[in-house]
Amino acid sequence: MSENVKIRKPKPYTNPYLAGLGLGLVLLLSYVIMGRGLGASGAVSTVVASGVNAVAPTHASGNNFYAEYLGDGTTNPFKDWLVFEVLGVLVGGFVSGMFAGRVKKSIEKGPRIANRTRLYYAVIGGALMGFGAKLARGCTSGQALTGGAILNLGSWAFMMCVFGGAYMFAYFMRRQWL
């Protein structure tokens, strides 16, 4: 029976500095091999642009934002570096979670908020992120981490504003998390 308990209990997380070192080496490897950093939100843009293009092609081609992600029509927009990288992220996250016993259906939140409210907040937060990441030309991965490591001016301004915005707004969200 003790064997059973052992399997169910998730393993503790890696030391933050060690995990950070690993993440930094992956980022460095990406720069060494490809000359570019990591990303996440860009893959969503490819899917959205392709979706709009499938439903309303003239609408999509007349819009500079969609057009940029659709390319000139000679190549498949899904044959994109970030799309393949994000597929890898899904695999890597899943494999790590499996080994640590952390793959489990759940809703992550504090004890003082209903599940339904949490899910609404998740959609609103995701939408703000999706919109903001387009305006900023990247998210925490593509700007803060990637641009941070090469001391990109805009990335550092962006990073300060992410932390600033989150800390400024945290008070209003305390019931969700604490």
Place this chain on the structure above:
Amino acid sequence: MMPYFKFDYFGADTGLVFAFLIGIGFGWFLERAGFGTAKKLAAQFYFKDLTVFKVMFTAIVTAMLGIYFLSSFGFMDISQVNVIDTYLLPQIVGGLLLGIGFVIGGYCPGTSMVACSTGKIDAFWFVGGIFLGTFIYGEVYPLIEGFANSTHMGKIIMPVYFNIPYGILVFAVVLMALGGFAGAEWAEKKFGYKRAGAVNEN
């Protein structure tokens, strides 16, 4: 010469294989750090658990030092490395929106993918939100195109902008990160889940 792709060691299709492999590493370490759960990520903004800051800055410093030394010793041609153009005002506004979205939604785009892969229902809704937000951006883009492309400063890195030698700035960032880590450890002891007598809510 690094970066290998820029010097035609392999083609774009092989690059996609590397994209997938690099993604696996990225997802693995995000999950290992505990970034597959919104509770741990959001705790950053209440000084309860500063793992986000520690992991992010260790990663930035590691990659920054790697790039600095590889280029200083002539293994890497830094002029061939991608630099995203700076659009200062849109990036400031976008950053604030992301920050607010982070504390409301509990994830950022990369960590939400990892959370989805480990079964977090809220992360699926969050990713749905990213699609929605991106679609809204696309639809209103003709109206905000002017602002989105304003304050364009081109490819500009801080050593050039502030006219500080690259090595000095690298050193300053390392010192700043070390100071930040010391501060983070102190804050966790004072306010965090790890403080004496606190209930471990991790």
